[in-house]
Amino acid sequence: MQKSDEIAEVDKTPARSRGRPRAFDRETALARATRLFWIKGFEATSIADLTEAMGIGSPSLYAAFGSKEALYAEALRHYRDNNEALVWAGFFSAGTAREAVRSFLMDSAAALTGCVVDIPRGCMVALSSVGSEGHAELGELVRAARAVTLDRLKLRLNQAISEGEIPVSTDIHALARFVQTVQNGMSILARDEATRGELEAVAELAMLGWDTRTGDAERRLG
Numbered sequence: 486m487q488k489s490d491e492i493a494e495v496d497k498t499p500a501r502s503r504g505r506p507r508a509f510d511r512e513t514a515l516a517r518a519t520r521l522f523w524i525k526g527f528e529a530t531s532i533a534d535l536t537e538a539m540g541i542g543s544p545s546l547y548a549a550f551g552s553k554e555a556l557y558a559e560a561l562r563h564y565r566d567n568n569e570a571l572v573w574a575g576f577f578s579a580g581t582a583r584e585a586v587r588s589f590l591m592d593s594a595a596a597l598t599g600c601v602v603d604i605p606r607g608c609m610v611a612l613s614s615v616g617s618e619g620h621a622e623l624g625e626l627v628r629a630a631r632a633v634t635l636d637r638l639k640l641r642l643n644q645a646i647s648e649g650e651i652p653v654s655t656d657i658h659a660l661a662r663f664v665q666t667v668q669n670g671m672s673i674l675a676r677d678e679a680t681r682g683e684l685e686a687v688a689e690l691a692m693l694g695w696d697t698r699t700g701d702a703e704r705r706l707g
Contacts, residue, residue: 514539519560523609527557528618564609571596582645586664587692593668594684597675607676611669634665651699667691
């Protein structure tokens, strides 16, 4: 059985091979394109870069994905489907909002620095500037992906209020933005070679801010 990361060879039978395009593993090619976009960004990644990384010719790329823009949109989905659990799994399984936010930030420190699996540093979505490069539709996709973080944080914080974990007077939107901003900053610093330990220290300081805003510091002292 052919391995998924191998590009199938052209049929060597003379009568059938003439003009026959190379077959390839679409998911493997997409994973390679995603990694390249993640590292270089949309605009700096050329079709030649993509075909080299994906191991296919440009006709095969266009036949399979339609365009560079469509490929990038698929890469965003591939990135989400294959990487979001690295930073969100602990958040969703936590028993309290504080534990959820701390897990989110600590797991981000590990994942964004490539310490969990072999992935590029930083977050592909947070680091993307495609919307300011003249690609409005792709920019909307990126903004929508970023908004997911805020929405998930606000939903968990509202749950915390209903359960009496944090005060009703808490500014949910501001607190969620605070956590999101810290995590986005981690992504930039990770790309600039900040270590996991440095980002974990940032996460711990952010939790002190959480405690101050939610009154958890007083409960802990008490």
